[in-house]
Amino acid sequence: MFRTLAVFGFLIASLLLPVSCNNQAGTLVQVQQGRSGDYTVTLLSDTGAVKQHSNNLTLEIRNAASNELANASNVQIQTSMRMPGMGPMFGNLSSIRQVSPGRYEFDADFSMSGQWSFLVTFEPNGRVQFTLNAQ
Numbered sequence: 001m002f003r004t005l006a007v008f009g010f011l012i013a014s015l016l017l018p019v020s021c022n023n024q025a026g027t028l029v030q031v032q033q034g035r036s037g038d039y040t041v042t043l044l045s046d047t048g049a050v051k052q053h054s055n056n057l058t059l060e061i062r063n064a065a066s067n068e069l070a071n072a073s074n075v076q077i078q079t080s081m082r083m084p085g086m087g088p089m090f091g092n093l094s095s096i097r098q099v100s101p102g103r104y105e106f107d108a109d110f111s112m113s114g115q116w117s118f119l120v121t122f123e124p125n126g127r128v129q130f131t132l133n134a135q
Contacts, residue, residue, distance in 0.1 A: 028058055034128035039072070040064045041120055041128040050132045052113040059096075059104040061122060069102025072122040079108065081116050091116060110134040 029048030034041050044058040061072045075098075079091030094107040110116055118130040 032130045034130060035064060036126040036128045038064050039070055039126050043130060050110065050134050052110055052134045055108045057106055057108055059120065061102045069100065071101035072126060074123040075104055076121045078119045079116050081112060081114060
């Protein structure tokens with residue numbers, strides 16, 4: 001009886017293990033996309049949206065003609081929110097991590113919900129601005 005239960009438990013575990021380990025990075029959803037010269041810049045998240053507070057985001061820079069990831073350099077991101085009667089509020093960003101040529105990951109924290117300006121600059125001569133609605 002014990003041996004049958006052990007075999008049954010092993011079979012259940014071996015069936016569930018591949019399912020639980022199948023959380024692939026390829027499940028990112030486009031938040032916004034823009035173009036700068038010969039490059040397409042796409043902002044991605046796991047849900048396709050940005051939320052107030054903590055976000056894990058991915059930025060892809062691709063050659064617009066070939067759709068291949070482009071190895072851009074000096075990638076910088078600035079976020080701000082206009083505040084009527086006050087100076088702008090800035091979002092908190094972690095340092096940008098290049099995970100492969102043309103693909104960058106970073107964390108963003110938007111302290112308030114609402115519209116945020118999101119400016120991406122990179123070399124050679126790239127500049128794209130998004131307007132994001134943090135929910």
